Amino acid sequence: AQSVAQPEDQVNVAEGNPLTVKCTYSVSGNPYLFWYVQYPNRGLQFLLKYITGDNLVKGSYGFEAEFNKSQTSFHLKKPSALVSDSALYFCAVRDGPAGNKLTFGGGTRVLVKP
Amino acid sequence: NAGVMQNPRHLVRRRGQEARLRCSPMKGHSHVYWYRQLPEEGLKFMVYLQKENIIDESGMPKERFSAEFPKEGPSILRIQQVVRGDSAAYFCASSPATGRFVTEAFFGQGTRLTVV
Numbered sequence: 243a244q245s246v247a248q249p250e251d252q253v254n255v256a257e258g259n260p261l262t263v264k265c266t267y268s269v270s271g272n273p274y275l276f277w278y279v280q281y282p283n284r285g286l287q288f289l290l291k292y293i294t295g296d297n298l299v300k301g302s303y304g305f306e307a308e309f310n311k312s313q314t315s316f317h318l319k320k321p322s323a324l325v326s327d328s329a330l331y332f333c334a335v336r337d338g339p340a341g342n343k344l345t346f347g348g349g350t351r352v353l354v355k356p
Numbered sequence: 357n358a359g360v361m362q363n364p365r366h367l368v369r370r371r372g373q374e375a376r377l378r379c380s381p382m383k384g385h386s387h388v389y390w391y392r393q394l395p396e397e398g399l400k401f402m403v404y405l406q407k408e409n410i411i412d413e414s415g416m417p418k419e420r421f422s423a424e425f426p427k428e429g430p431s432i433l434r435i436q437q438v439v440r441g442d443s444a445a446y447f448c449a450s451s452p453a454t455g456r457f458v459t460e461a462f463f464g465q466g467t468r469l470t471v472v
Contacts, residue, residue: 283468284465285463285465286447286449291460332398343404344449344461345401346401347398348397349397
């Protein structure tokens with residue numbers, strides 16, 4: 243069975259400071275990893291994914307994520323946070339190509355203060 | 357190319373009534389997933405469908421819940437005899453059939469079900 247853990251319920255950061263949202267995963271096969279963002283009363287928007295290749299993945303809105311196989315982690319990062327980045331962030335894993343369900347972590351609420 | 361369309365956006369039902377939630381996937385997508393999100397919680401997988409087939413329903417409650425994705429028309433998530441605990445946001449996602457290629461799933465805006 244596949245699973246995802248987001249150890250922090252909430253992350254607070256000052257605008258302009260670096261932002262990190264943590265994610266660890268567990269899969270039996272190759273991990274395919276995703277980050278999504280959810281704004282209030284909205285659906286999920288895709289940010290980025292790791293399939294294979296470079297461990298550092300760049301995505302939308304200046305976000306990037308680092309895949310670390312030995313630590314089974316896929317932390318989301320942004321060098322300089324904006325107030326508008328305040329939202330709910332979800333990490334997800336799929337243990338196979340299309341046709342396998344995405345399993346989501348519990349979400350991390352990010353609050354960026356001006 | 358329109359995104360994943362869900363309707364209604366908001367649905368209020370009295371206890372014991374039926375709720376029908378609709379999802380039209382993105383054009384060209386043949387995989388549909390339903391997720392439930394309780395307030396302040398993450399998304400819980402419910403069911404994965406392809407056209408006319410249920411592929412994985414491991415997250416569906418054993419009773420009152422059913423889903424379909426007919427050859428023509430949207431995918432339907434049906435909840436019979438709703439109870440207050442069914443109040444949640446229900447999200448649909450779709451992805452294309454890409455064989456061995458891995459793609460992200462695209463989500464709709466969700467249907468917020470309130471049972472009164």
